[in-house]
Amino acid sequence: MASRVLQSSSAALRAVSASPLIGKTSRAVRISSTLPRCRHFTASSRTMSPPFYAWEPEGPVVKTDIPGPKAQAAIRELNEVFDTRSLNMLTDYPKSAGNYIADPDGNILLDVYAQIASIPIGYNNPALLKAARSDEMINGLINRPALGNFPPEDWAEVLRSGILKVAPKGLNQVFTAMAGSDANETAYKAAFMWRRQHERGGAHVEFTAEEMESAMDNKSPGASDLSILSFKTGFHGRLFGSLSTTRSKPIHKLDIPAFDWPQATFPQLKYPLDQHVEENRAIEKAALDEVEHLLKNYHVPPCAVIVEPIQSEGGDNHASPEFFRGLRAVTRKHNVLLIVDEVQTGVGATGRFWAHDHWNLEDPPDMVTFSKKAQTAGYYFGNPELRPNKPYRQFNTWMGDPARALLFRAIIGEIERLGLVENTARVGDYLYGKLEGLAKKYPGQFENLRGKGMGTFIAFDNPQRDQFLVTAKKFGVNIGGSGQSAVRLRPMLIFQERHADILVERLEEVVKALQK
């Protein structure tokens, strides 16, 4: 196997060495600020669309076991000061390029995991390089503001030309945060304050002495006895409030105190979808009934429901647009907020900018949270009542990071310039078709293939999943899992047909190797 891979990758290696982005032996980053235009690319038989950038290798290069000797030495050193037990691959970022991730031993893998779905437009993207070198970015980096107190004079402009330009329909305000966990937690805080304000009779009603006193002692009525409803197998973060809504795996939750908040069953659809229409409709109806039952009866009343458009950590679980429209209706009916967690699904990978765009809601969600590919975090909202009635109720020192907000603006610019949302829709369909072919050819190996029409946000189950992921590296692919048995594809937005071809070819090799 190794010789075959090595053979096929000599051209790729030449391409890498020739790249202006990639140094040969120096540790320093050697990067050019020239933003190359799209150009036609004729060297590969795999070409279907011209490549977005010219700086990528042509394919994976596997030179050693992973980790190889250099990586192993560095991991030993790192482990003295940093927990390395969750380490997947020690990475050489300066040598990574586009869809390809490099390691210290000279291995270069096609990366369809992308830093847990967080790299939007490729490693060492020249547009981001240009943004990073701008005076504006440097100012954001070295003069970090306490945004709530001392916003930069152009903060409205930065928001409008960046984060707000892609705001979901119906939501025109943003609260900026640092990562997915605190994006969700600040959204929860907004929900609790909103609901209590309703119960009190409006924004003008002052807090009682009893509320002020009991809040300081962590007791009700000052600390509310309300809850957030989430779904089984959902993931919303790992701080104390977000972890209380996360229901992915015991290892994420064990030993950590949690709030007594309710969980509903997320529809467990059967595949292929077109062969289980009635059954799946009944499954989704039962899930909605369970949600309504909990909203009406749970002993700690929910003020909001949080849901992922596709449960991503929990195993790539999908539900139909009808289900989500039903969820909007039932939350509206019971005066409960709907928070859509787009931390992993947002920013283009599903063939729409936001995954919930697929639902065609007439009545938008109350809040939408984001992070990962946005390279910054926070939540969108539309209703002015979701601004708390007094200042300093929703506040912290940094409230996000302007440098990261500027990076998101540059990412949005590239997504628009290159039509990357349309790209993931088209390439996703292409890839899905190829994977359907593999599923037929290798029964049981690409089980429950899912994500049709959802861009490149595709997954399947494999009976030897963990071994599958390890073996994929030997064939030049960096790929991740989710839930108990899913292999999840999370390519970047610049993943093209040429990459899909390589991926499918290598996945077939993995399955063949596992069946030996």
Place this chain on the structure above:
Amino acid sequence: MASRVLQSSSAALRAVSASPLIGKTSRAVRISSTLPRCRHFTASSRTMSPPFYAWEPEGPVVKTDIPGPKAQAAIRELNEVFDTRSLNMLTDYPKSAGNYIADPDGNILLDVYAQIASIPIGYNNPALLKAARSDEMINGLINRPALGNFPPEDWAEVLRSGILKVAPKGLNQVFTAMAGSDANETAYKAAFMWRRQHERGGAHVEFTAEEMESAMDNKSPGASDLSILSFKTGFHGRLFGSLSTTRSKPIHKLDIPAFDWPQATFPQLKYPLDQHVEENRAIEKAALDEVEHLLKNYHVPPCAVIVEPIQSEGGDNHASPEFFRGLRAVTRKHNVLLIVDEVQTGVGATGRFWAHDHWNLEDPPDMVTFSKKAQTAGYYFGNPELRPNKPYRQFNTWMGDPARALLFRAIIGEIERLGLVENTARVGDYLYGKLEGLAKKYPGQFENLRGKGMGTFIAFDNPQRDQFLVTAKKFGVNIGGSGQSAVRLRPMLIFQERHADILVERLEEVVKALQK
């Protein structure tokens, strides 16, 4: 008044215009990467030590009310998309320099609030500018890793030459985070896992089926019934776990669900300290007795105590090194971890790198959390048992931000190069002496002056505190409050005697204006 200020600031204005760091009318940042050496400065009668950098204005410039007309227009625009009710001052960061913060109307204030104690070595510091322009920083910014899975090959070196170089005595490991809140929350998670591991009988004991199942339902025994003990008037962040330990003000906590965790009284010392020695000793003993009582008897058993060396948001409340040594002893005695929250006190402002260095502990704290002036966040620990027994128990996608870690390394470099910890110790003593003079001259106006020997981490109470803070801006000083009535000084580490002279002169003007 205004004319006096305007008169005195014409020289300052010339200095600003001449600065290579500050543009005149352009919105763009015009900054030089030349790192100037210390040079002797002879133009001002205020000079006691040579200035660290040559790019600062000589003093405040107040041209308009704050907010002035340009700021008011920009705030109206910002308010359409961002909550501006906590806005203190709209800021022109490119025109800010060193200890001076600028606004869009051309006002330039001496900044002793420093983005809520978060700017370490001045606005537009040339050393940070150089670091921000480096290829290494640009790589960290545009290729953001999921650190736990895909650390950069030089991550050990970045940690060792930066964050770990200043690790508190006895603590040689670090878990990186994003901000103070999640630094504390991840430390709490480590504490819960550590205690439950002890209770189970060691790292090798597997979780039971009942634990795994109940954890998914947010119930014990899987979700532990343990607590974190914190102190009244303490502040540790505003996410759900950290907020449950925050006891600063009702407005921070109202309506947010909280854990049933215990609070102990923080010593409320009487000032001047030398006139209340016996009384204060009794106050501290009573506080320690209360801690011990809660550790032994609280119905949700504490596994850790968290404490700030100086309660910063809660009103600048100090306690003696003896008190903290007693706290270390009583936590050790009851096998409870001691977490020192140095988010606001850390990184040099108290005349030691860490405020808890003042305690001369023989037995170090179990964990020390940091953020703010570090421009990144996390917690230090020493005991290998504080690494959870399995991977992925303490984990999230980003686990910090390498770009911010590189910035902290550059900050540490400047602190060392210029001897800034020694600087805050010396300038703090100088400033404290001057403020003692003011306190004598204006009885009741600089009440409970505190922070002697604690660098520039100084505070006093004023009966018209809120008015005091607003009025200070008219006299060219940006300054913050804490607790109910404290004026808190949080100058940067590059605050020198010349700045102390200006500050003291202006504070006297504020008091005179308020007494009119």
